[in-house]
Amino acid sequence: MEFRGIGVSSGIVIGKVFRLEKITYDIKPNWVRDTEVDEEVARFLKAIHTSKEQLLSIRKKIESLADTAQLQIIDAHLLILDDQMLVNETVEYIKRHRLSAEWSLKRVLDKIGEQFDKMGDAYLKERKDDLSHIGNRIFNNLFGYGHTNLADLKEDVIVVAHDLSPADTAQMRKERVIGFVTEIGSKTSHTAIMAHSLEIPAVVGVTGIYDAVTTGESLIVDGIDGIVHVSPPQPTFIAYLNKQRRYKYYERELLKMKDLPAITTDQKKVTLLANIEFIGEVKSVLERGGEGIGLYRTEFLYMNRFYPPTEAEHFRVYKSLAEQLSSYPSIIRTLDLGGDKFISQLDVYEELNPVLGLRAIRLCLEHIDLFKTQLRAILKASHYGKLKIMYPMISGLDELREANAVLKEVMDELRKANIPFDEEIEVGIMIEIPSAAITSDILAEEADFFSIGTNDLIQYSIAIDRVNKNVSYLYEPLHPAILRLIARVIESGHAKGILVGMCGEMASDPKYTLLLLGLGLDQYSTNSDALLKIKKIIRSVSYAEAREIAQQALTYCSASETEKFITNLMEERFPDVFCYFGDGDED
Template identity: 45%
Template sequence: MSSLTNPSFSIHGVAVSSGIAIGQAHLVSNALLEVVHYQLPKHLIETEIDRFSEAIATVKAELEQINHSLRKNAPAELSAFVGTHLMMLEDKSLTEIPKDIIRNEQCNAEWAIKLQMDDIVEQFEQIEDVYFRERKQDVVQVVERIIKALLGHPSQLSTEQQMSAVSQERKLILVAHDISPADAIQFKQHNFAAFITDVGGVTSHTAILARSLNIPSIVALQRARDLINDGELIIVDGHLGIVIVSPSKEILAEYKLRQDQWELEQQKLKRIKSTKAVTIDGVSIDLLANIEVPEDVAAVKLAGATGIGLYRTEFLFMNRHDTPDEEEQFIAYKAVAEAMKGAPVTIRTLDLGADKQANSDTAVNCANPALGLRAIRLCLSEPQIFHTQLRALLRASHFGNIKILIPMLCTLSELRQTKLLLERAKQSLRKESLPFDENIALGGMIEVPAAAINAEAFANELDFLSIGTNDLIQYTLAIDRTDDSVAHLYNPLHPSILKLISMTIKAG
């Protein structure tokens, strides 16, 4: 932004959904900040418990109504997120333990559920891995919804606010401490141009929803809700992760131009999505998509992609206390394979960190998860979990063009152990007369310098190679790309990176 006139002020966060939005800020209250603690006489305890039960029932009804509306008003995968919150409302840790707290502490229901939430969140905070740690936000979002019900606050914009926004034909930008999936779906039905929040990360449900809904979004702004006034004009740069508050005329004009250019570019991409990409010397280049859930396939087809280059399977293992069984995984993989109707689908085996294992009882403490027991290392240390996933993948291969991709390969020993386990999975399916693709392709992710240097040896034992540039850059340059103090050293075009990529391509 140094080339532009300084705005009133800007806030930097994490961009999770691209695009540019210009509009007036609409602040959403944080119910957790409004919780007060007061004692109750014994004769009112059961009445308070009834009030708590009614709030739970109210929230369930709200979420069920939202889930029902998804059939027409939102992408299909959003149902999974709302469903997760509904499942949490069946968990005794949120529905029964607060009642015990009310009885034992003789306190109000709002305070009881907040105490229980704090205890659960503290457990999540002990997890180092970002995927699982961010799941605490689901707990916070559900509890905030319960507290709003207890306080009698509306869960969405009032009719008066909706009509005001529409009648004035103005774009509103939602500013909140956090946004639950259910809130995001409801707010999308109104005139909101963007979401910005104080908390969250790229793997949070809010971030995934924002991308699915094509809404520019920035999270982890820390104090946006405190610094921005309701009704203030703000710019949301979903590319750079910047929120500009009360922009000058020059900044506003510049961003209106950028917004027009971005929208024009999106229109151009839509027009050419069915056009084949061919280089000057006649080499055809296919556009393959990355997905996280089966429902992402709809967006893949809409974008004109010719296949799926990376299906991340971690989503199946997240936000739960157990591991998905073979049947659950098989159904998910099969759904994608069938939906792609013969187009290639490359599915990456579990790429979880040291403490993102099947359950917390088996988690391994690790000072540096990026260099610890993760990805294929973790899978080989948990052969039964890996065996289950391999069987599910093989069974799904009967219904489409599936390829298996192994993450973070470093040594040939790891590869050979993997191939041995894959063969054992095949043998078990043969014994049960379950069909699968006998010639299923097996590939490896080249994302560790050691693998890139030894790419030729890996290529001799694999059907294909896939380069994971993010981790390759991080490991090669010894840089944590999330650490602001060394972010300026993160250079994708560093000569050593280009050389490793070149070596890998030649080996493949």
């Protein structure tokens, strides 16, 4: 039986199923007597306390074994349990309506969940899952249910679940959990992040898989193509053994290039950096030959909480990043989300079109204290390594100057307090709005570097919502307008002597590597999995040849024509990169 989902961590694993029990809750509006209200409140607060103790116990148990990413997710969930909005509103609901703790908590969680549903950002929508996991833990304790401990597994298994909570994934050990499959999730869900962190094959979004398997059953997980085979027949089993062997061989060959420079045959050097969300990902980046971090998304620090992180919290993370990367650069992007979406204490009204509203640098310039807290922490941490600052969603020179004025204020404050920081810290901007791309020659006068954010640049240029399935077919990286904007930004940056990188998804796709190289891109900031594939391509060609390819691509009048040209060229030139593992269904 074959199932398809989303491969979120490459690799192929063959093993036995461990089916993680799915608990369902039958929660109804049960009334409590007036004399029992205080007792019901106490029962709820006890469930909160027990939930905290369980997570703290898990954290203590895994602290010496887990990476930073796992610990950060546990810490974020502990913060939710400490959040007064969640706790106080549930208590108030119990008292006001004389209803059970279970029903009151459900109503409060539903209310918060509705706020998440209104978000335009796919990453933020999926943080609703994290809230649900915390709710489920509290419900378990209210109902008196037990908790499965994946740390106690005695044999190698592939975990199959409806979903995996951060507490579940944090307890996974690579020595026992060799892969996992979930019914829900996406490339940006916490399960995907954990799969990358653990470096085990995983497929998420596999509808119906939970009811189709039993513990002990044979399973094949293809994290490359997002395929899962339940009780595979012998021909499929043999085919996947061969596919697994080919994939491992290819990975070993790629790793041989880890310490080689990303340089063309005619000596054009480019820099390969990586995009990360968690400090724990740094190890994987370095193991794959990354030369630094081209985009550190700081949004995770603000997620799963109703109050902004403190300067100390920011500083600890940025200092760790600086120290781990040593002499390699790390570009920290300042907050790139909308305040109404995740920090309830900010007075931000609901917007009809949040994608075009008060978000990113606009939010920071509206809430200067929030902005200065983050900038102070970055500057203080810059004393410990090579950090850079990058502003998102800059639309023009006035915004850049306003942001830099705030930065200067923070620098002056640190100097007066005799707090050391990198006085020469570089400050760049993301080019992700058409107005910024068109005026990139002006912005290059006052920015230290550019990083092209293709995800939003494509969305804003073609006027599509990239998470709207009805118009997703219009999301075209090779649209002539996009290529011309990219070419213009690179040309403008080079004319003023500044480096131009790219941190959008386009940079992570090896299919576009030669095209971007030919357009003159200086830095690729990619998913860590793509680093070695892109290096292999760059080391296989001359810059002169790449320029010819880019010029040819710019002559086409439609995205489909350019797509056909690029796809055929890359698959013909680099069959090992695009077709290296073969089809698992073939003998």
